[in-house]
Amino acid sequence: MAELYDRHHRVAYAIVRRIVQSPSDAEEVLQETFVRVWSRAETYDARLGSPAAWVVRIARNRAIDRLRARQARSDVNAPVPVTDEATERELPAPDTPESLLHSTHAAMAVRGAVAALPAAQRTLIEAAFFEGYTHQELSARFGVPLGTVKTRIRTGLVSLRVRLEQTA
Numbered sequence: 001m002a003e004l005y006d007r008h009h010r011v012a013y014a015i016v017r018r019i020v021q022s023p024s025d026a027e028e029v030l031q032e033t034f035v036r037v038w039s040r041a042e043t044y045d046a047r048l049g050s051p052a053a054w055v056v057r058i059a060r061n062r063a064i065d066r067l068r069a070r071q072a073r074s075d076v077n078a079p080v081p082v083t084d085e086a087t088e089r090e091l092p093a094p095d096t097p098e099s100l101l102h103s104t105h106a107a108m109a110v111r112g113a114v115a116a117l118p119a120a121q122r123t124l125i126e127a128a129f130f131e132g133y134t135h136q137e138l139s140a141r142f143g144v145p146l147g148t149v150k151t152r153i154r155t156g157l158v159s160l161r162v163r164l165e166q167t168a
Contacts, residue, residue: 005034008052011106012059018130019063020070029066033059064132113163121156124149 012033017026036058044054114122124142127133135153139146 001034001038004037004051004055008055009034011052012055015056015130016059016063019060019132020066025066026063029062030059032062036062060129067132109164109167110160113160113167116163117156117159121152121159124152125156125160128153 009030013026013030016029020026020029037055124138127138135146135149138149
């Protein structure tokens with residue numbers, strides 16, 4: 001479990017932080033994510049994706065749950081607490097230069113793959129995965145038929161997978 005955490009907590013935190021915006025909420029969601037990974041380890045199926053993808057999917061879902069719970073409490077428009085960068089708690093720096101290099105290369109590959117997507121796919125994928133919109137909400141927000149939203153997201157994700165497999 002410690003090795004899984006060491007390998008994947010940075011990317012999971014980055015995704016969660018982008019969704020929930022608040023560093024303290026992101027830390028709580030990250031903790032919830034790894035508790036869920038621990039308690040449901042037997043549900044992992046290698047045929048459905050890598051351990052990293054499984055952890056990220058759980059983190060994203062937990063973050064969206066947190067965001068929706070906040071909306072349900074009607075405090076979604078409350079300002080996010082502003083923190084001084086010196087006092088804001090962030091995750092510690094990577095332990096080794098090798099892990100930093102690996103993380104940097106992976107982040108660059110993902111950014112490049114996302115940037116290479118057509119704008120229509122990129123916009124929908126970012127809104128779905130980082131802002132927590134459902135397909136139906138995206139359809140209404142962008143005035144695009146639901147089937148088109150689903151097709152664009154699916155096609156974009158397949159394209160991302162192909163591009164990222166080529167860089168691996």
